[in-house]
Structure formats: C-alpha cells, structure tokens
Amino acid sequence: MRRDLPTGTVTFLFTDIEGSTRLLHDLGPDEYADALAEHRRVLREAFASHEGVEIDTQGDAFFVAFPTAPAAAAAARAANAALASGPVRVRVGLHTGAPTVAHEGYVGVDVHRGARVAALAHGGQIVVSHATAALLDGHPLVDLGLHRLKDFDQAARLSQLGSGEFPPLRTPGSIELPTPATRFLGRERELFDAVSLVYERDPRVLTIIGPGGTGKTRFAIELARLHAEDAEGGTVFVPLAPLRDPRLVLTAIAERLGASAAEATAIASRIGEKRTHVVVDNVEHLLPAAAGPLAEIAAATSALRLLTTSREALRIQGEHEFDLPPLAETEAVSFFLERARAVRVDVRPTQAVSDLCARLDRLPLALELAAARTKLLAPEALLERLGDRLDLLKGTRDADERHATLRATIAWSHDLLDPDEQSLFMRLAVFRGSCTLETAEIVCDADLDTLASLLDKSLVRRREGQLGEERFWMLETIREFAAERLEAADDAADARRRHAERMLSIAQEAGLSGDDPAAFHIEIGLAEREDLRGALDWAAEHDVELGLELMIALENFWVASSPLEGMRRVGELLDRAGSIPTALRANALRVYGGTSDLAGEREHAERVSAESLKLYRLLEDDRGAAAVLHRLAVSAWRREDWERVRELTEEGLDRSRGRFVEIEISGYWLLGQLRLTEGDVAGAIELTRQSAGMARDIGWKWWESGQLHELLMLALRSGDVDAAEREGRAALRLERAQENRLWSVYTLAGLAQAALVRGDVERGGLLWGAADEEASRLPSWDGERAKRGGALVHEEDPHFIAATNRGRDLDLWDAAAIALGEDDQTVP
Structure with a gap:
C-alpha cells in the first residue's frame, strides 16, 4: 500500500487536455510531443508545490490527490496560469470525499465522481463539486446549477472556480474504452499519421492492420481516446476475439450501443445524427463473413465511424487501411x-x-x-x-x-515454464473470454502460486470484471498458442467438458432459468457470456443433452439479452437431439417458444409452446404447464382473443396459485386486462396492484416496474392524475435503476400525458419530446406512437410544441431526472 497518499478527507483533481487530437494534427508529432512534455512539467510542478500526490496518468490526463481543498484549488489555478502562454489548455475538475485507500491508490465512488466533474469542463476552466466548494471560503466561485453526472442518478450542484467566461458546461459523449494497466509509449509518428488521415479524409471505416503482437489494440484504443471529443454520441469498444460466429458481430455492436435489435437499421436508429465511434477489435478470425455486416452498418448511417483492428483488411466500401509497423x-x-x-x-x-x-x-x-x-x-x-x-x-x-x-x-x-505452469497455461485456453480464480480452480485445477507465476511472465493478464471481481484472461495471440497445445493434449475433451459443466453451474447459481425471478442475476450471465457461448458450441458437437440443459438454465438470460440468438441455438440443439428424456424436451421447447416469441416469430412460437404444453400435461408437470399456459395467454391477448385469454389464464392460475408465485403474479395482470375490456377500470387497477405488490414482496423488480407503469396508465384512464404521477415516478425509478430504456420511454410518455392534463404544457412537452426522440429509434414506434402518446400526439399549443422541440435535445436520463423532480435547474 502506498504510504504517501493523503487519508481521511481528500480532494481529488482531474485534468485532461482540450482538443488534443486537433493539437497533434496542427503541431505535428515532434512539436506536439514537446508541448505535451512541457504541459506535464508545468502541472507536476504546480501539484508538487501544493502537496499534491500524483496517483495516475492516462495519456495526457492527470489524477492527483490533495490533503485539503484549498491546496487543490491553488494548484489548479497555478497550473492554468502557467499554461496560459502555451498552446495547451486543460479542463480541470475538483471533488472532495473520504475514499478508501487500496493497494495501488484510491477506490470508491468519489474517484468516479471527480472524473465525471472534470469531463464537463472546458479548456482553462476549473469546475468543482458542491463538497469541494463548501470548503473554499474566500475563493471566487460561480454557481453553475444542477447537472447530471454520467453513471450517477442524482443531479449534482457544480461551481466554477474563478470568474472566467465559458460556454455552458459540456455534454460529452460517453467514453467506454478499456483502461490499459500500463501507459502508452511511443507511436507519436503513427498517431500523427492516423489523426491526419481521420481529419483530412474522415473515413467511415479505418482498419489498423498488422500481425499479432504489433500493438494494434493498444494503438486503436489510444487513437479512439484522442478522437473521443469529436464523438458526441459516444465511443465504445467491441472485442470480437471471443466470438466464433460471424452472425454475432451485429449482436455485439448492437448491445454495446443499446440498439433495440441486432440489425443495421436498429443500430442506425439508435445512433441517430450524433457522431459515434465504435472500436471493433480482432476481426480477422471472422473474415470474410464479418465484412458484410460491418459494411452494412457503415452504410446505414453517416454518423457512425468504425475503427477496426485486423491482421488483414476487411475489403469493404469506405474502408481506409492503416498499416501499423513495429516500434521505432x-x-x-x-x-x-x-x-x-x-x-x-x-x-x-x-x-x-x-x-x-x-x-x-x-x-x-x-x-x-x-x-x-x-x-x-x-x-x-x-x-x-x-x-x-x-x-x-x-x-x-x-x-x-x-x-x-x-x-x-x-x-x-x-x-521455460515448469510442467505445472505449462499444464495450467494450456488449460486456461479453454476460456474464450476470462475467468475468476474460483472458476480457474474448478475447471483447470489452478494453483494460486502457479497462476501468479503466469501473471508475472505476462502470459496471463488480470483485470477487474463488470461486477468488481478479479478476472484472468489471455491476449488472443497467446491464447491461440495455448489452444493449439490444448487440442493436441490427451485431456482436451476433459477440459472442455469441465468448462461446460462449470458454465451450467454458474447459470444455475445465477437464477437465469426463470424458475425464481427474484434470484435472476443477468449481470452474472453477461460477465460470462463468451464462455457460455463457448460451452454451448462445444456441447452442440459433443453432448447435446448437456447443451440443452445449459440452454434451459439460461432461458431468461436469452429472453432478456438476445432472444434471436437463443432461438437459433436451442433450435439447432433440438435438431441434433435424438431420443432425449421427455422432461428435457418439454423444457427445451418452452425455451424455444419463449425466445421465438420475442424474436418476432410468433406463429412458430405458439406451435412450439403448444407442443411443450402437451408434454408437460403428459408429465403432470404443473409448473411447466402453468408457465406455458401464461405465454399462450399473452399470445391470445395480442390477438384480442379474450375468451382464449380467460381460458388459458384461469387454467394457469389454478395450477400455480399458492405454489408457483411468479406465474401467479403474471396471471393477475392478465385478469386485470380482461377486466379492462369489460369496462371495469377499478377492477383492473385492483388486480394490477395485486400483481405489483406480490412482485415487490419477492423482489421481482423488473415485473414490478412494468405493473407500476400499467397503474400509471390505468390512473390516467380513471382521471386520477395524482395517482398517475405517483405510480409513474415509482415505475421510472425502478426502470432507471435497471437501465431499462424501452420501458422508461413508455413511462415518460405517460407522465407527459399527466402533465398535460394538469395544464403544465412546458413539462409535458419536455418529457414527450425526450420520449418521442428516444423511441423514434425503435422499428415498432410508428405503430405504437399514437397509443403511447395519446393526446400528446395532436396537441397544438405553441408553448407545448416549443418545449417538445427542446425536449428532443435532452438525454433520456436527464429527462427522467426532470420527471422525478431532481433536475429542475437544468430544464432548458
């Protein structure tokens, strides 16, 4: 643990150079390197003279800790003053908190908050959080109002240190790039050439080409970081090395961008007109098949820029190649x-x-x-x-x-490895993505000392996973070498089977089958997704029954994250299956029907689900039958076949009441919908509230949020605006916490209707504009807009129309903050 770090209440200072890419292009690599070095010297001198401790540097950005807020403020002002005569301008952010001191630095929410504050500043501007401003008596501060920080729910009050004139705070696109463990070295000439190519030709697709080990990924990350300031729609990183199926390329990109479907049109709709940068890493093993989907999305929207890395060119229209040579x-x-x-x-x-x-x-x-x-x-x-x-x-x-x-x-x-190290090195190649220590121990008989030795020798890497856990992985070039050794070994089949069985165990422990919705932890499935796919690929060739068991254990994972892929995978496994146990086939058909329904293959889904129901009845499996009865009832509800809805729902409730609570909960919603068709709004509200309350009792937040939205709309129908706003805000809080953009759009539209009923055309217009703009990216919105918008669609009040236009410029979560009363000062 570092002993020089301030402890207790600490003030963090973050800096970043404004317009670094343009500066590199304008100055050239040599003069830019000199300017960068002088900037570092000046900043370090200012920090050191005010008791600052340098924690980290990434590219041209600093992270420094100070024992007091006044010392940090003085250092920031001294640094900006010293840079005033040169070409470099830095944005500075200050935040004060009580972070935890870890082995190599600080951890905790205050670190992230400080970085987010700095991201909003302009070059030469110093922005401070409310916690820091409270400790700066006598310093010149300008109140900038409340602003939303990325990844934080509550709006934050910010101030400017000093009296300079600056434009409104920035709203930068998110930058979701890996953070390498070591600093970027050299490559100034290549970076200058690549930056110049982008500025002068602005290619839709730029492919960094070179053999394995040249540093293509690291170079692409640095180039994307330099250009991130130009990407108001954000910068994301999509690693393809773990994929083996070119059909998943669009799926991977769509998921990273939050698109509604793995289609070029959906990705284009999600991006809209905001310039967006996507780094697509390690394409070569998926060529030539992957070139088509990449060409399709590049052509679908003029706002998208693809930065790809590959050992060979994609050879698609709009591509520029950049050959990355070895280091000088x-x-x-x-x-x-x-x-x-x-x-x-x-x-x-x-x-x-x-x-x-x-x-x-x-x-x-x-x-x-x-x-x-x-x-x-x-x-x-x-x-x-x-x-x-x-x-x-x-x-x-x-x-x-x-x-x-x-x-x-x-x-x-x-x-040079000893036999134990060679054995573990070889076995670790079974993982396509990464693994935890526990999984390495179970699958590979990993010994902690042996694993640590491979880390020391740079043959294995370590990083923090999505859940804060420690994960181990290999660079793809090294993994390829290890995989060759594994496939030649006598125990390769054993390693593959142990891997698949471990993935089944993880899926079951995460509650991804849907049998217990309160235990549903999709984040675990997302963290292990590439290895879940690897296990399924192996099982399809070597053990179909194990593959089907894994698909069943992952039922709700596919439903929530990728129903099209789930439908394809379970269908292929069923096609390969010969004589399998009836219960296994019934469960697999249930998964096939559920994924097919959400993938849009609804007639096929009904046929498959009916076959599953027949087998469940034969087995006298009430849980399985009740689950499929509910799904068939939803299909009948879509067709407005009300008698069939009633018949299927009542049978499902008879089988599940008091026994299978999640199926019972779903049934009450359908009964409420039937009451609504009969004109009994009060009865519909009562049943829907019962469904929401039972979901809350078992911790099924996803279903609860949907039912609260239903209560919002039912309250509007009954004329109870107070109840509508109360239920809508409760729904929106849950939807935001789950990052459920689709349902948040629907709820914002409902709250906009409530505001219009109250006569608050300003608020109604803002919320409707944000919802309508976000939803316009959905392929189904044209058919749903009138239903979701109601009177909003035809409102002609000029104040409402003006507010709607302003709302279209709001980020979805900024609009949510307004709807929840958290962000009033940032209303345009």
Missing part, C-alpha cells in the same frame, strides 16, 4: 526498459538491449514477454538464449517473418 528503434528500447524495470530496477540501456529489441523485430508483445524474464536473466543472457530459438527462423518462408518471430518468442517463453 528508440521506442522499442524505451518500451523494453520500462517493462523490464517493473520487475528488475537495475536494467540499463546497453547494446545487448538494443540487439535484443532488433532480434525481436521491435514487436511490443515479444518485447513484453522477454522483459518479464529479466527478473531472472540479464538482457545479455536473454539475447543468447532467445537468439538460439530465433536463429531457427532464418531461411524460412513464413508468410510474415514478424509473425514467426512472435510465435518463436511465445514458444520460448512457454518452454
């Missing part, structure tokens, strides 16, 4: 020295280091693997030992000598 000689030496000094501080820039870098073709990954070995071997010894392996390459006719060099380096590093 001085860059390679600097890179090797920095990595080597992390494990051995006395490594010096000798001739042996230069010769070693040259022998390794100045490939970053090869240099990193060699540097990891300097803990035991000096560069001179490394050169001698590794040189023997590289000499074997002389005279070969490998298609790419750089690739051969890298393979030889990986093989050499592998050969």
